[in-house]
Amino acid sequence: xxxxxxxxxxxxxxxxxxxxxxxxxxxxxxxxxxxxxxxxxxxxxxxxxxxxxxxxxxxxxxxxxxxxxxxxxxxxxxxxxxxxxxxxxxxxxxxxxxxxxxxxxxxxxxxxxxxxxxxxxxxxxxxxxxxxxxxxxxxxxxxxxxxxxxxxxxxxxxxxxxxxxxxxxxxxxxxxxxxxxxxxxxxxxxxxxxxxxxxxxxxxxxxxxxxxxxxxxxxxxxxxxxxxxxxxxxxxxxxxxxxxxxxxxxxxxxxxxxxxxxxxxxxxxxxxxxxxxxxxxxxxxxxxxxxx
Numbered sequence: 001x002x003x004x005x006x007x008x009x010x011x012x013x014x015x016x017x018x019x020x021x022x023x024x025x026x027x028x029x030x031x032x033x034x035x036x037x038x039x040x041x042x043x044x045x046x047x048x049x050x051x052x053x054x055x056x057x058x059x060x061x062x063x064x065x066x067x068x069x070x071x072x073x074x075x076x077x078x079x080x081x082x083x084x085x086x087x088x089x090x091x092x093x094x095x096x097x098x099x100x101x102x103x104x105x106x107x108x109x110x111x112x113x114x115x116x117x118x119x120x121x122x123x124x125x126x127x128x129x130x131x132x133x134x135x136x137x138x139x140x141x142x143x144x145x146x147x148x149x150x151x152x153x154x155x156x157x158x159x160x161x162x163x164x165x166x167x168x169x170x171x172x173x174x175x176x177x178x179x180x181x182x183x184x185x186x187x188x189x190x191x192x193x194x195x196x197x198x199x200x201x202x203x204x205x206x207x208x209x210x211x212x213x214x215x216x217x218x219x220x221x222x223x224x225x226x227x228x229x230x231x232x233x234x235x236x237x238x239x240x241x242x243x244x245x246x247x248x249x250x251x252x253x254x255x256x257x258x259x260x261x262x263x264x265x266x267x268x269x270x271x272x273x274x275x276x277x278x279x280x281x282x283x284x285x286x287x288x289x290x291x292x
Contacts, residue, residue: 008049008083008105009102009105009106009109009235009246010079010082010083010105010109011049011050011051011052011053011079011083012048012049012246012248013049013079013234013235013248014046014049014053014058014076014079014080014083015046015047015048015049015053016047016049016248017076017079018032018046018047018053018058018061018065018076019047020250021061021062021065021067022047022061022065024065025064025065025066027064027065029043029044029047031064032061032064035060035061035064036057036060036061038057052080052083053080053083054080055077055080055081057080058076058077058080059073059077062076071228075227075228097243097244099237099243099244099245099246100244102237102244102246103223103237103244103246104153104157106225106235106237106246107124107157107160107166107223107225108157108160109227110166110225110226110227111166111167111226111227111228112166112167112169112225112226112231113161113166113167113168113169113223113224113225113226114168114169114170114171114223114224114225114233114260115168115169115170115171115221115222115223115224116171116219116221116222116223116259116260116263117170117171117172117173117176117221118172118173118175118176118208118216118220118221119173119176119221120134120176120221121172121176121177121180121190121194122170122172123154123157124154124157124158124161124168124170125158125170125193125194125197125203125205126154126158126190126193127189127190127193128151128154128155129186129189129190130186130189130190131150131151131154132147132151133186135147135150135151161202161203162197162200164200164201164202166202167202167203167204168202168203168204169203169204169206169264170203170204170205170206171206171207171208171260171263171264171267172205172206172207172208173207173208173210173212173216174207174208174209174210174276175210177191177194177207177276177277177280178210178280180280181280181281187280187281188281191277191280191281192281194277195274195277195278195281198270198273198274198277204270205270205273205274206264206267206268206269206270206273207267207268207272207273207276207277208263208266208267208268209266209267209268212266212267215262215263215266216263218259218262218263219256219259220238220239221238221239222236222237222238222256222259223236223237224236224253224256224257224260225237233253233256233257234248234253235247235248235253236248236252236253236256
């Protein structure tokens with residue numbers, strides 16, 4: 001069973017992939033169970049991520065399903081091998097919710113990360129001071145030691161991006177930064193930080209202009225994750241006041257891909273976004289839109 005008695009992100013992703021390949025092959029769970037000489041219940045629990053799959057079981061099922069792509073087979077076998085491993089983020093599970101831990105697990109293994117944030121600066125781009133302010137204004141009153149742990153967790157997440165572990169594209173609605181410009185004590189450091197990290201080759205920051213309010217209203221904040229060389233979105237996380245939810249249904253993922261593409265098409269390009277941030281930083285108020 002996956003560590004902790006609940007599906008891990010890795011075991012759930014493996015199970016989703018195995019189910020998708022089984023259905024594509026036109027086979028049912030009894031067919032799969034017969035191939036690995038296990039019960040239908042075992043297949044059901046494997047596909048839901050509640051039971052680990054061995055490398056031999058995965059190879060047998062992929063043969064049965066006709067999956068011949070070597071890279072894909074290697075990837076799924078790696079997921080099986082690591083499905084019960086404890087990630088570095090586990091040490092923060094006492095401070096973070098289980099949903100947030102799932103988000104960090106996806107983020108840590110992704111090769112491409114996309115974020116849409118209409119209200120806040122994305123966590124991967126926050127300064128410690130901004131992070132602390134966000135936590136302090138939330139509905140929960142955290143003890144100081146837990147605040148320290150949450151800030152440390154966010155900094156460790158940022159470290160991987162800073163080391164080039166994934167490409168990160170963030171689209172932020174301009175009012176989120178315009179509001180910061182009116183709070184120099186907090187905003188100056190955060191806006192300056194955005195200009196600095198935006199120079200990195202693996203980080204793309206784009207602002208959606210204030211005028212694009214209808215487009216901004218298409219969706220609340222979400223994060224999309226891709227794995228491996230391909231940029232196909234395989235998981236999306238959504239934050240609410242109480243939960244972080246992971247979305248993996250293909251039709252839902254396709255919807256978020258369309259929304260992100262629409263947001264990106266109406267956002268300022270990276271250089272225009274940097275110029276807008278500089279304007280906000282210089283005089284503390286929104287400027288007219290940069291011509292693109």
